[in-house]
Amino acid sequence: MWYNNILETIGNTPLVKLNTITKGVPGTILAKIETTNPGNSIKDRMAVKMIEDAEKSGKLKPGGTIIEGTSGNTGMGLAMAAIIKGYKCIFTTTDKQSKEKVDALRAFGAEVIVCPTNVDPEDPRSYYSVSSRLEREVPNSWKPNQYDNLANSQAHYEQTGPEIWEQTEGKITHLVVGVGTGGTISGTGKYLKEKNPNIKIWGIDTYGSVFKKYKETGIFDKDxxxxxxxxxxxxxxxxxxxxxxxxxxxxxxxxKDAALMTRDIARKEGIFVGNSAGAAIGGLIQLKDQLKPEDVVVVIFHDHGSRYMGKMYNEDWLRERGFLQDEKLTAKSILSKKESTEIVTLDAQKSVLEAINTIKSMNISQIPVTQQGMIVGKVAESDILSALLENPGLKSAPISEIMTATFPFVDLNTSIDKISSLINKENSAVLVEDESGKIEIITQYDIINAISG
Known part of the structure; x- marks a missing residue:
């Protein structure tokens, strides 16, 4: 048997029992692995449904352009369907989305416009507003508007809900879903509640979002x-x-909990998933006291981990945000193992000759250069030698004339791997500001000392 095109492979995703990460959570915990869709996310389902509905209603015409605001996954589903059906795509997204998602959309031939995250939806710069403006300006275009297009929920009512009901043989007691557009939880939940009104539908939200308070109080709180x-x-x-x-x-x-849980799913279950799956499992664990041993819980694993390699699966990214503590040596732990010494610097107005004498007397090869107390560059033995071979008269010139770019700055949470990669022929050290605001220097010797110590 074969399929006529890639869109026919969407759906019928597996349900897999979780065995390790949910230890201590009562009941049978099953993950709906939506990463097996061809676009590696659950959004493939509703992307095709929205397009097909728009074709039937005449909103999307042959050769048209699909314009949408997307965090990446809906865009992937739309782009894939557009290739098969002969449409162009323009997507707007936010600067908080992973680079991998943007690159994936461009790989499918879509045009991607990155907009700022930290603006109101009504702001003309927001990714909602930019996509709406483009829809008005681009001829023969159509905006699916996944947030308000009820074909989104309908896709899950028709597909995801029935699949889960059949796969659990009607035994499901709880559905746990991260809520963004709301299509997955609302469509799937509606179908399941029609089958059994006692099924509990739990939505996972994040701090900074309005859903939880609105559900509990009816108040839309902008604060x-x-x-x-x-x-x-x-x-x-x-x-x-x-x-x-x-x-x-x-x-x-x-x-933090969502990011670390995302990594744990890969490490403890061998399932490579994205950020919202980590949030969903984190929320389930927080709610475990509401579960009984006989419960059957289905958690939606929305998308694939490959879209988060520069974020949740990158230790330096996690450390920079304070999410990962000293599992590995960091700048902070390297500093704690070295003797605190006053960093040797030279003012930019000092002469090249003074730099030579300092290098000789201190037995060092590179010195940070300062201007009004701020580090603005560095001067190295090799820089001095090259400059004097070219022009011996430079001995009396200020070192600002021959200095090169400063040593790289890192923060206290930067890992030893990242620091090592920054130390090379051009840079014999990195600079770091300690907790008191004092600038410290870390050399290759300091790293070796910290490892062996």
Whole structure:
């Protein structure tokens, strides 16, 4: 048997029992692995449904351009379908989305415009507003608007819900879903509740998003909105696809817990998933006291880990945000193992001859150069030698004339791997500001000393 095109392979994703990461959580915990869709995410389902509905209604015409605001996964589904069906794509996204997602969209031939995250949805610079403006300006274009297009929820009502019901033989008691556009949880949840009204539908939210408070109080609180790192869930407005009547409760998960849980799913279950899956498992664990041993819980694993290599799966990215503590040596732990010495610097107005004498007397090869107390460059033995061979008269010139770019700066959480990679022929050291604001220097010798110590 074969398929006529890649779109026919969407859906019928496997349900896999989790065995390690949910130890201590009562019940049978099953993950719906949506990464097996051809675009590696659950969004393939609703992308095709929205296009097909628009074709039927005449909103999307042959040779048209699809314009959408997307965090990446919906864009991938739309781009894939557009290739098969003969449409062009322009996507707007935010600067908080992973580079991998943007690169993947461009790999499918889409044009991608990156917009700022930290602006209101109504702001003309927001990715919602830019996509709406482009829809008005680009001839023969159509904006799916995944947030308010109810074909999004309908796709899950028709596909995801029935699949889960059949795969669990109707035994499902709880559905756990990260909520962004609301299509997955609302469509799937509606179908499941029609089959059994006792099934609990739990939505996972993030701090900085409005869903949880709105569900509990009916108040849309703008003061709750602030930028957050977690991708794919939470919103700063209320999409039409979020059916609050279907969702029994919302649970918020911190950026840190979501990021670390994402990594743990890969390490403990061998399932390579994205950020919203980490948030969903984090939320489930927080809610474990509401579960019984006989419960059957289905958690949606929305998308693939390959889209987060520069973020949740990058230790330096995690350390920079304070999410990972000293598992490996960091700049902070290297400094704690070296004797605190006053860093030797030279003012930019000092002469080249003074630099030579300092290098000789201190038995060092490179010196940071300062101007009004700020480090602005460095001067090395090799720089001096090259300059004097070219022009012996430079001995009396200020070192600002021959200095080169300063040593790289790192922060206290930077890993030993990153620091080592920055030390090379051009840079014999890196600079770091300690907790008191004092500038310290880390050399290759300091790294070796820290490892052996």
């Amino acid at each position: 709750e909105i602030y930028p957050y790192i977690t991708e794919g869930i939470g919103e700063d407005f209320l999409p039409a696809n979020v059916n609050f009547d279907v969702i029994d409760l919302f649970e918020k998960v911190t950026d």
